[in-house]
Amino acid sequence: MKQSSIRFVAGALALLLMVPAAAGINSGNNMQAADAATATGIMVPLYTYPGGTWNRVIETKNDHPDVPVVAIVNPASGPGGSRDSNYVSGIGKLKDAGVIVIGYVSTAYTNRALSAVKSDIDKWASWYDIDGIFFDEQTNWAGKEWYYTQAGDYAESKGLDFTVGNPGANSIPSYLDTVDVVLIYESPGLPNLNNYQSWSSYDNGKLGMIPFGVGSLPTNWINNAAKLVGWIYVTNDVLPNPWDSLPPYYDEMTALLDNGSTPEEPGPNPSVPKYTLTVRSVDQDGKAINGMWMEVKKAGGSTIRTGFTPLSLTLEQGTYTVSAANYKQIIFDHWSDGTTQSSTISVNLSANTEITAHYNNGEAPSPPQQPSTVTLTVNTVDSAGEAINGYYTTLSQNGATIKTAFSPASFTLNSGQTYQVAVADYGDYVFDHWNDGSTTRQKTVTLQQSATLTAHYKSKTTEVPLQEEATLTVTSVDLSGKTVTGLWTVIKKNGATVKTGYTPLTYSAQVGSTYEVSVANYKNYVFDHWESGSKSSTRQVTVNADTTLTAYYNTRSSKMTITIKSVGLDGSPITGLWTVISGAGSATGFTPLSYTANIGSQYTITMGEWQNYRFDHWDNGSTSRSRIITPDGNNSNIVLTAYYRQ
Structure with missing residues (x-):
């Protein structure tokens, strides 16, 4: 059921819009037809308050009803502390338009207790009429699948049948059995789809990609990605929160996926001829100098292939660009057609084609021809300089993500090449600055030797490291000092109740925080004073270490x-x-x-x-x-x- 439910959700909405209610199709036929009609849909992280962006999603869905749309809603990094009537209304409008709505739940890469995850699911199920759950920060290594299987099964037990896991990076096939959809890319720039071809034998309806920081609608990339994954969303928004707006091309992106509104570029067609493109490199005398770095792209699209000369690859008929790089004293001069103004040449491939890059200084480069490598280490620390490990770190080049890791992260780079490094926020900590003082979380680096970058974080609330905990204990005794138990006690912080119970009552308090403690009378047990001498049954206390408060009671006749x-x-x-x-x-x-x-x-x-x-x-x-x-x-x-x- 978990493997088939995604196809039903994605296809059934479009199917229901095309089949009259009077047709009398039974549920079995609905499922079969939905499976046959699976289409690539949009999965939009709608991390905005109900209003303009929600209305735009609804309007676009109304314009393109056949395109499946999933909206991930996120009041406060989860369902929040209470039910919001505006979210109730907004979710209802989304669903009325045919949008599948799922609620955000953090899993902190299984570092968050399952009980806390289930508590969030309970709130979503109780407060809002949603269709499923979005499990963010999903692990992508073997051994943690059980966590998401249990979380997904629990969501389904609450009627939230559509589940999505988001490792934000490439994953492994065993996670496809834990949820309905796995998002295998969430990073700046468009991924190179050649790096994901291992998924081509899997059901594309169980996979998704949500790249951000993409300035214009990548038509060719979307058409190619739709062959590999069943859920796509692309935006021009950037870090620190790329999900707080819709891209200006949202409507066009939806239309691109709508077979009924905008013709799509044709997919793979056996009748389209394929030809061999060969790229060579020579010195000024025409002597081969192998090992020069080349990059081949679809015109206006993403990188198809990189490598060292001589480079040969088979491509469909069309227009491509080839870019040649320099190496040490080997400097590009011109292409074989005489082009000298740019090291990038456009090739209209309509037959087997060979192009040659001519270089000055014909002395072949000394081994190794492979660029030398250096190591970049990325550390994360709090405002006191203490290490806080486990922060998501992304290494990119030319808009494409190369590698991701958790801090402290170590990356191997080609010496002299330019890369981008970005770190993410998590929990109470937000990025503040790098060790060189720069405050932009995405940093550009070009290294000639190994180096270390340190990202400094601050707390959202206190701008100091997370406070330690200390135990606050409330006891009760009679006037002779003899223990009396069972007196009702309330502990509040900033006006909000954080703990209630009967004496003796213990609470894990934050060091340095101030609490209000109140005790009540019961029958002939009448409060008299605190151990501090205070006669008020309510007192303030600032917890700096383990603290015990004692309430003295007068035990008079009833x-x-x-x-x-x-x-x-x-x-x-x-x-x-x-x-x-x-x-x-x-x-x-x-x-x-x-x-x-x-x-x-x-x-x-x-x-x-x-x-x-x-x-x-x-x-x-x-x-x-x-x-x-x-x-x-x-x-x-x-x-x-x-x-x-x-």
């Missing part, structure tokens, strides 16, 4: 006596006036009346009148015959006096 008396205005006793006690308990009788009340309960005392004895006031000055009282246990037995006049 009962006390209320006595109601009646007197004249001169204070002389009057007996026999009718009295009613109601509330947590009830009693009636004549004054003087005594009643055993519960501490903390509310009672109403109502006095009667008889013949010429008229109620005047209570001893607290109240002139109402009914009086409300709540014994709090802080005083001795209560005596209430009602004054009467004649």
Whole structure:
């Protein structure tokens, strides 16, 4: 089911738009037809707040309903802390337009606990009507497949059937069984598709690529990539967040994938003739000097082949460009057709063709002809200079990703050639600057000898290394110091509750942070003071080390006596006036009346009148015959006096 579900999701939407509801096709036929109609779709990381960019995705989908579209939504590096009504509405509009919507969940390359991943999935399932889950930061090495199998199965158990894994780099086939789609490229520039031909025997519907930093619509690359992967998204946006906008060519990219709207460039056709292109290099006397570096590109497209002369390759009929490089004292002079203005020549391949690059200084280069290599090491540190390893690092050249790794990363480069190095953010840390002071995260390097680059990071919130934890413990005792357990306690930070429970209560607090701790009374256990002497049941504490707070309680009786008396205005006793006690308990009788009340309960005392004895006031000055009282246990037995006049 996991292997087939991607085909159903990708194809069924287009199929349903083409088949009238009255056709009566059963579910089995739907699945079979959807499999047959699998088309390359768009998988757009829609990391913007619902609004203009979402509306544009909807409008484009309406214009090209046959193109499958998956939108990855991401309120706050996941579902966020609470349900957002704007996301509810926006997701509903996307789905109404036929867009498949999936929710972002970080896995931190399996460093994040599965329980936390499942918690995010639960929130997505509870708060939003989405179709699946996007597992970011997926591993791409053997041995961790079980993690994503469990995560994917859990998502499906919640009805979120469409799962995508994103290692952001090339992966291995065993991960295709863990999720429905694996994104095998997420880097600046267009990848060289020749480096991914090992996937050609696999279902393209299970693979995707999302390059960024691409200035214009790469029509040829998309047409070629569509033969290899079933999901594509290209944008001109760049780091640090290439997913916070849509490219200006988004509509054209969708149209390119729409067989019904814009004709696509033809795919491989056995009837298209193929020819051999041979590239040679000679000195000024025509003597062969092998080992000169050449690069062959499809005109206006991506690199097809690189290598050293003599270079020979078989290509379809069409137009290509060939670029020749210099090496030490061997300098390009002209091509065999006399072209001298550029070391790049355009070749219209309509027959077997041989071109020759002529160089000055015919002395053959000393071995090795392969460019010498140097080592580039990339380290990552926090603002204190302490190593923080595991940050995603990308090495690129001419817009194409060559290699990725996690810091500390080591790359082998060709001496004298130019490369680009970029580092990514993760968690609380964001890139700040390189060791030379530059603040652009993508750095250009040209090395003649081995070197080390150090990327410095800062915390988003504190701009200092992540704080250490210390244990905050809250205990309760009676006034003699004897332990009392089970008193309700609340711990807050910045007004938000972070822990509740009964004493003794422990909490892993951040060193240097301030917390508010409150304890409650229970029956005859009444808070008296803290070990600090404070009489308030709520206190502030800044945790700098393991800290214990002790709340002292007065353990008084849970009962006390209320006595109601009646007197004249001169204070002389009057007996026999009718009295009613109601509330947590009830009693009636004549004054003087005594009643055993519960501490903390509310009672109403109502006095009667008889013949010429008229109620005047209570001893607290109240002139109402009914009086409300709540014994709090802080005083001795209560005596209430009602004054009467004649």
